[in-house]
Amino acid sequence: SQKIEQNSEALNIQEGKTATLTCNYTNYSPAYLQWYRQDPGRGPVFLLLIRENEKEKRKERLKVTFDTTLKQSLFHITASQPADSATYLCALNTGGFKTIFGAGTRLFVKA
């Protein structure tokens, strides 16, 4: 069956460190993959999109990698800040209309 898996346990890191979140998928061949941020009581906010033929994408302190062989994407936040604390969602699109979301990983950055 098709699955998207993100770390269900919260990730706790110290301010200034790099946070790394993982998204693994099975039985999908995504055309592209996206990462969103969601704060409590709010809708998701788009962060980055990476296509199947791209290995890495960067935006300011954010970096996403996409390994279609391992069927995995890694999402990095460098020099993390308490304001980065949120839930981060991985989402796949196989080229059709449907976007499939993971359950998200909660990140807590301690000052």
Place this chain on the structure above:
Amino acid sequence: NAGVMQNPRHLVRRRGQEARLRCSPMKGHSHVYWYRQLPEEGLKFMVYLQKENIIDESGMPKERFSAEFPKEGPSILRIQQVVRGDSAAYFCASSRNRDRGPETQYFGPGTRLLVL
């Protein structure tokens, strides 16, 4: 430039009543998506609409749920005869178009439905 608007933000219904959730997409966006989110779970795709057309409703329950996006006015997600299991956050997202490949979806703040 206002973002995606959803109302109401919170909705309480008793079992058997109807729930109507409204979504106004961002200006210039003609594509609307509805998702449902249960606590500690990911967003589950429900339906994708363009103006006056349902393009993909494969995530919609077969009964009691319907969606529309009329030529004028907001998109409506309608749940008839609500049951407790319908309690969830319902998010709407919009995008400009899909003709040129992947399009970023912009999400509204959601409607939290509670069925008593």
